[in-house]
Amino acid sequence: MWERQHEQAADKIYFMCSDLGGFFLKIAQLLAKPDMAPAAWVKKLVTLCDQAPATPFDAIQLVLEKELGKSIGEIFETFDEKPLGSASIAHVLQILVETLQLSKHD
Structure with a gap:
């Protein structure tokens, strides 16, 4: 009813x-x-x-580049703009980080 x-x-x-x-x-x-x-x-x-409306990628890119001091292309080998899942305070993105060459300080 x-x-x-x-x-x-x-x-x-x-x-x-x-x-x-x-x-x-x-x-x-x-x-x-x-x-x-x-x-x-x-x-x-x-x-x-787990499928809430996602934050626009432009906003994510702006924050990441400001916080990390480099462009996304310089840091990540691949960066999928479409979230795997999103909720009320976060969402999950699939990325592949480039191999970093660290120098040893004497």
């Missing part, structure tokens, strides 16, 4: 939390637990646990 209303509410909560991000994504992740909300909510919100 309530299934349709739960599905509609789940869609609204999903998009609202996705748009607002941060704290609201975390709340959606908590609601995605089977013991916390109706099944329709859990089904929709569970994707925000």
Whole structure:
């Protein structure tokens, strides 16, 4: 009887939390637990646990290059811009680091 209303509410909560991000994504992740909300909510919100909207790559590149003092191309052999997974406070990227030649100081 309530299934349709739960599905509609789940869609609204999903998009609202996705748009607002941060704290609201975390709340959606908590609601995605089977013991916390109706099944329709859990089904929709569970994707925000590892498939949340990712930070744009331009923003990631800007921070990495500023913090590391070099361009991404100088540091990493490969850098996949598409995240393997993303959640409320982080996401996982696949990279391959170039072999570094370290000099020994006497």
